[in-house]
Amino acid sequence: MRKRDMGQFLSFARKEFIHILRDPRSLLILLVMPQIMVVVLGCIIKNEVDDIRVGFLDGSHDYCSERLTRRICSNKHFIGRGEIGTEAEAAELFKKGEIDLVVVYGSDFANQMLHSGVAKLQLLSDGSEPNQASVRVAYARQIIADFQRDMFSEMGGGQKASDHFEINVVSRMLFNPQQRSELNFVPGVVGVVILLICCMMTSIAIVREHETGTMEILLASPLPSIYVVMAKLVPYLIISLLDMATILCISYYGMGVPMAGSLAVYVVTASVYILTSLMLGLLISTVVSTQLAAMLLSLLLIVPTIYLSGMVFAIESMPAAAQALSNIVPAKWFISASRKIMIEGVGVEHVATEIAALAAEGLAFMLLAWRFFRTRLA
Amino acid sequence: MPIVRVENLRKRYGRGRVEALRGVTFDVEEGEIFGLIGPDGAGKTTLFRILTTLLLADSGDAEVDGMDVRKDYKAIRRHIGYMPGRFSLYQDLTVEENLSFFASVFETTIEENYHLVEDIYGQIEPFKGRRAGKLSGGMKQKLALSCALIHSPRVLFLDEPTTGVDPVSRREFWEMLRRLKERFGLSIIVSTPYMDEAVRCDRIGLIEEGRLLTIDTPSGIVGSYGQTLWAVRSDKMHKLLTDLRGIGGVRTAFAFGESHHATIDPKALDMAALRDRLKGLGHVGISIEEAEPTIEDCFMSLQKGIKK
Numbered sequence: 001m002r003k004r005d006m007g008q009f010l011s012f013a014r015k016e017f018i019h020i021l022r023d024p025r026s027l028l029i030l031l032v033m034p035q036i037m038v039v040v041l042g043c044i045i046k047n048e049v050d051d052i053r054v055g056f057l058d059g060s061h062d063y064c065s066e067r068l069t070r071r072i073c074s075n076k077h078f079i080g081r082g083e084i085g086t087e088a089e090a091a092e093l094f095k096k097g098e099i100d101l102v103v104v105y106g107s108d109f110a111n112q113m114l115h116s117g118v119a120k121l122q123l124l125s126d127g128s129e130p131n132q133a134s135v136r137v138a139y140a141r142q143i144i145a146d147f148q149r150d151m152f153s154e155m156g157g158g159q160k161a162s163d164h165f166e167i168n169v170v171s172r173m174l175f176n177p178q179q180r181s182e183l184n185f186v187p188g189v190v191g192v193v194i195l196l197i198c199c200m201m202t203s204i205a206i207v208r209e210h211e212t213g214t215m216e217i218l219l220a221s222p223l224p225s226i227y228v229v230m231a232k233l234v235p236y237l238i239i240s241l242l243d244m245a246t247i248l249c250i251s252y253y254g255m256g257v258p259m260a261g262s263l264a265v266y267v268v269t270a271s272v273y274i275l276t277s278l279m280l281g282l283l284i285s286t287v288v289s290t291q292l293a294a295m296l297l298s299l300l301l302i303v304p305t306i307y308l309s310g311m312v313f314a315i316e317s318m319p320a321a322a323q324a325l326s327n328i329v330p331a332k333w334f335i336s337a338s339r340k341i342m343i344e345g346v347g348v349e350h351v352a353t354e355i356a357a358l359a360a361e362g363l364a365f366m367l368l369a370w371r372f373f374r375t376r377l378a
Numbered sequence: 379m380p381i382v383r384v385e386n387l388r389k390r391y392g393r394g395r396v397e398a399l400r401g402v403t404f405d406v407e408e409g410e411i412f413g414l415i416g417p418d419g420a421g422k423t424t425l426f427r428i429l430t431t432l433l434l435a436d437s438g439d440a441e442v443d444g445m446d447v448r449k450d451y452k453a454i455r456r457h458i459g460y461m462p463g464r465f466s467l468y469q470d471l472t473v474e475e476n477l478s479f480f481a482s483v484f485e486t487t488i489e490e491n492y493h494l495v496e497d498i499y500g501q502i503e504p505f506k507g508r509r510a511g512k513l514s515g516g517m518k519q520k521l522a523l524s525c526a527l528i529h530s531p532r533v534l535f536l537d538e539p540t541t542g543v544d545p546v547s548r549r550e551f552w553e554m555l556r557r558l559k560e561r562f563g564l565s566i567i568v569s570t571p572y573m574d575e576a577v578r579c580d581r582i583g584l585i586e587e588g589r590l591l592t593i594d595t596p597s598g599i600v601g602s603y604g605q606t607l608w609a610v611r612s613d614k615m616h617k618l619l620t621d622l623r624g625i626g627g628v629r630t631a632f633a634f635g636e637s638h639h640a641t642i643d644p645k646a647l648d649m650a651a652l653r654d655r656l657k658g659l660g661h662v663g664i665s666i667e668e669a670e671p672t673i674e675d676c677f678m679s680l681q682k683g684i685k686k
Contacts, residue, residue, distance in 0.1 A: 011482040015471065022470045213466035217525075220430045221483045222456040375451075377432040 008223055012231035019205070020235055030201060030236075034193040034243040038250050041185055049135040049256060052077055055084040055093065057104040064110035064119070068147050072103065077139050087124075094126045094174055101125050101136050113151075119167045127173030134343055137171045138258035141345045144169055145260075171344075186251045187338035188311030190270070191331040193247065194240050195305060198277030199284065200298035202236045206285035207294040216377065225375050229285065233278045240274045260345025266338060268348075272355055273334040276362030280330070283365045286372040305331045333357045379444065380405035381533055381565045382412075382429065387438035389424050389588075398424040400588040401438070406533075406567055406581075411559055413579030414569040415673065421588040422569040423463055426537045429567070430460045443532050456484075459531035463538045465518050469511030473502055473521055476510050477528060484529030491530050494562065498554055499524040516547030523554065534558070536568040540575065552578040573674035584677050591680040599676050605629075608649075609637040609669035612661040621659050625652065632678060637665075639675055 020026050056069050073080030081099055084090050093099040106112060106120030113119035123140055125133035148167050206229055209215040218228050244267075251257040259266070280301070288294045306312060308322065309331035315323055326332045337354035340346045382405065389399040398421045406412040414422050427433040429440055431451035440447045442454050467476045474488075477499065481488050492499075502520050505513065510521060519539060526534060536555075540548040552575065558564045568579070576582045577596045584591040584599070592599060610631075612618045619638055622631035627647030631640040642652065649666055656664050 008482055008485065011479060015468070015475070015479050018475065019468070019470055212469070213462050213464045214468060216427075216432060216462045217460060217466050217480070218483065219432055220455055220458065220460040221480075222452065222485065223483050376434065377427060 005224075005227065009227055009231050012223075012227065013234040016205070016232050016235045020239075026201065030197055030239050031243070034189075034197075035246055035250060037189050037193060038186070038247045039254075041189060041255075049132055049139070050077060051079055052100045052136045052139065053081050053098070054078050054101045054103060054140070055081045055090065055099050057084050057087065057090060057102055058109075059107050060105050060109035062108075062110035064113055064151070065105040068105075068144065069103070071147055072140065072143055075139075075143055090124060091174060094124075099126075100132075101140060103140065113167065114155075117166065121167050121169050123169060123171040125171065125173050130173060133173055135256060135258060138260045138343050138345065141169055141171075141260055142258075145345060185311065186247075186255070186257045187335045187342060188306075188309065188331075190244060190247055190338065191273070191309060191311065191335045192302065192306060193243055194270070194274055194334075195277050195280075195302050195331060196298075197240050197243065198236055198274055199281040199301065200295060202233060202278060202281030203284035203288070203294040203298055204291050205236070206232050206282070207288060207291050210289055211291055219375065219377065226370075226373060229282055229373070233282065236281075237274060237278060240277075241271070244270050244274070257342065258345075259342055261341035261347065265348045265351065266341045269334065269337045269341065269351060269355055269358075272358045272362065273330060276330050276358050276365065279362045279365035279369060283369040283372070286369050286374070305329050308332060309335050311335055327357075328361070330358055330361050333361075379408075381408040381443055382406040382567060383439075383441040384425075384429070385439045387425065387428060387435045387440060389421075389428065389433070389435050391424075398588055399428075399435070399438075402585070402588070402590055404583050404590060404593050406565060408565050409559060409563045410580045411555060411566045411568065411578070413576055413582040414567065414585055415571075415573060415576050415582050415677070416569075416585035417571055419587075420585045422585060423537055424588075425585075426460075426462075426535050426567075426569065430458060430535050431455060456529075457532040459526035459529070459534045461522050461526045461534075461536045461539055463541065465522060467510045467518070467522055467525060470509060472507050472509055473513070474506035476521060477524055480525040481528045486529050488528065491528050494527050494530055495524040497557060498527070515543045516550070519543055519547065519551060520554075523551075527558070532565065534564055534566045534568075536566065538569050538571065540570055540572065548572075548575070573672065573677060576673040582673070584673075584680060586677075586681055591677070596673060599673060600671055603671040603676055603679065605641045605671075605679070606644075607669045607671045607675055608640045608642065609634070609665075609667050610640050610656075611637045611663070611665045612656060613663045614661060617659075618656070618661060621656065621661070625655050628652075630678060630682060634672075634674070637669075639669060641679070 020030065054072060058065050058069065069080075072078050084093065084102060087104070090099070090102045102124040104122035104124060106122070109119050109121075121144065123137050125137050127133060144167055209218065209228070219225055252259055281298070284294055284297050288297055308326040308329045310326070311331070315326050315332065318326065333354040337351040340351050384405070385403050387399050387402045390397050402421070402425060414425065416422055424433065428435045428447060429442060431447050431454050434448060443457055445454050447454060468479070471479065478488050481491070498520050502513070502517050502524075505517065510518065513521065523539070526536075540551055543551065555566055555568065556578070559566060579596065581593065581595050582599065583593040594602070610618065610622060615638070619631060619633060622628050622638060622640055625647070627643045629641040629643055631638055653664055653666060
């Protein structure tokens, strides 16, 4: 982009901001509605998660498992309830409501960890309170991750690749194997909000130029027409990032939604998702010619998204055809990745598939939009 | 060399069902105000959109400033100013924001080309902080013209700029165009459905149903009318029109302001006979006078000629 073009581009983006700032309705949808959605969600979620009563099912009794047990018990959120003999016993305790979480160590825990590099650990929680259960599991995961890191550095910190080890944590909700939880809705709400802003508001804004006739002047100008639409995306990109940040703050500080994994990885994932959604909005704007049509087409895409993204219904329990279909829904990848990052606390390597899928879809939307983009009126 | 050259342009819409242009040919000389005059649906807007590179013609050629509208569309877009038929500025931006935005779109600034728009923009500058949507019709039109001029175009395309504007503003607008032509030698192509505005142009093309009926200076068109035109009046104007059309020997009759304009076949009817016929039909206060033909009369007569 030449310097002069940059000037055109910026004055265009500035104009776009003025449009948004001077229209109270779009401001409301862009900067108030997303936060309200999360706050309403916060009101229906119970999230007292102190005094987690935790039991241990330890078949190894080696120095690693016992050290981790002590570490968990000494955490201020946890109350140790001692050893449990069998899984049936654990289930019994859950039913009586005498325990909230059970840590199950795999056999030969220390040996597996230090020699084969992968130790197994299972977290059992009470799925009849899915929301609290998620938070409890997330807290436990955080402690386990700290423990793993400390062990690692004590051992001199991995000069050799063979020194690498990890604790493979599997969590399972008893009485609720699909792990449904209201907490899982937070990533979903972010996903839908971004789709609304990037897809619907953006495509409406682009099509509005056609409807008001201003596109006619812009097309008859030397301004490369692809800048026209690209510049229109800028404000929506910034607003989406802003919404993502505020939603994250509200849910983290106000609702106790954990951020078990890396914030940076989450922001990267969300940014890729935002760009993909913007490209989808751009694509929609190239195939419709009225604001109403843009809105309807966007809604037509957003409603199945809510069903197929795993936000409301678990994808694993859908018929094969629906599962296959869910793969083309960008929100599915984003929601799955953000659950992994926020609640399960996994690292970037576990969400690489999701990020790649989102990026690929974004690229496809962009190429299609480029293909359909018109440099003339018809 | 003509600044705009149009040769046998044809354009169909709606999978070919609607024929918007059926072979239009004309030239516009540099520094001239060329008017395209015709009713709604005549093809004026289609023609403008082809010349401003917004639409592709099905066949035929068109050049603007020596550049082909199909191949050199990018270059043409730098050198033309276009004011679409509908008010197409940002209603939520202020007067000044609109103008400076369009200046930056065309890679210039208000300051750089202020001399071009001074005469026009000067009139609305006192309201530069007002949103464009809150301007009166005449002021919107001045702003739109300023925006189309700000980059110093070679040719100005104005699609029905005076539609929906009050008569005073309309007159002012035509005077502004005249001054633009005189001061800057700007070539202007303007369309209008108002026949009375035709005399403001250097040359006009009368267009209907995608065809040019004639191209000439306004006086040339009036001069070639070739018939005697009669202004007929009576006490019952509405009945008079129907009666006139029913009388043998009356070629055309249509309402024109205070009277009806009629042409007559002199072999079949003379004025005395016409007066008698009208008296017989119960008309009183009959007045029949010779009238100067206007562009509208010429349009009607040409239109009738095409239809026959």
